[in-house]
Amino acid sequence: MTDRIAYRFANQDLLAQALTHRSAGAPHNERLEFLGDALVNLITAEALYLRWPGVDEGALTRARAELVRESALAPIARELELGARLTLGPGEMKSGGHRRDSILADALEAVVAAIYLDADFETCRAAVLPWFEPAMAALPPPNKVGKDAKTRLQEWLQGRQKPLPVYELVAESGEDHAKTFRVSCRVAEPVLLTEGEGNSRRSAEQVAAEAALAAIQVARGKEQLL
Structure with a gap:
């Protein structure tokens, strides 16, 4: 796990909480997910701002939306093999919750928050940004990013x-x-x-x-x- 995410936790309890779905009881990852959502938005926004100088706010906003939507986060979680490490309640385990995009995306955001709390923002950004690099490289030119x-x-x-x-x-x-x-x-x-x-x-x-x-x-x- 630590090899996949390129970060070694000092506090393993934070990682365990980040990978615990609410169906498994407390402490679960919903609060970490809340914080991680904001961090992912900030990290990707800063990266796009630096990557595309002179591009207007609308194009930057649409590009960020492409990077942070559920269907974009879930593949990253799969690449990091988070699904196999999730702690789920019996109902979610039976229904295949470890494969569901929404649960995987939430877990990814929670892991981002866990890294931030375990270290600091700079360390978090350094660990997390490479996860998004392939998706950023695949974005169309700024003036071609589609509007929803x-x-x-x-x-x-x-x-x-x-x-x-x-x-x-x-x-x-x-x-x-x-x-x-x-x-x-x-x-x-x-x-x-x-x-x-x-x-x-x-x-x-x-x-x-x-x-x-x-x-x-x-x-x-x-x-x-x-």
Whole structure:
């Protein structure tokens, strides 16, 4: 484990906590995850700022979002073999929680926080930044980093002085470890109501926004959307 993450813990209890899911009882990794989320955002933001001098805030923000989303963090956790080392409750173990993107991404953020608390920010950054280097190198040029559906919909509406969309949670179902969320996206002008489903509220909102963009595209023919 220490070889994979390139850091040797002085306090092994911090590492153990970072790899303990809440289903296994306390002390678990949720508080560490909270801190690690902020650290990952800072480390990647600083790296992008230095890598892309002169690039505007919008492109930097979109690039960082690409690096820190759940589906980007989970592969890093797999590369570090965190899944095999997770401590899970019986239910999560039975359902394959050690393979789930959300649990792996949370564990990765918790490990980042554990390194920071065990040492300091500079040490944490030195250990963590190499994990993100392949993904950073694979990013498209700054002016080509794609905007997500919610951003494109918001910018399209703002550019025409129209009210912003309103997202509402319609329903959620499933067990805690495998919930499905359904979210609506209401656009006042043009009048639209679309829905989307996802394994998080955020992903469901993106699906609903994409559906709204598609409906606007159909209604307006070939007009280019942002």
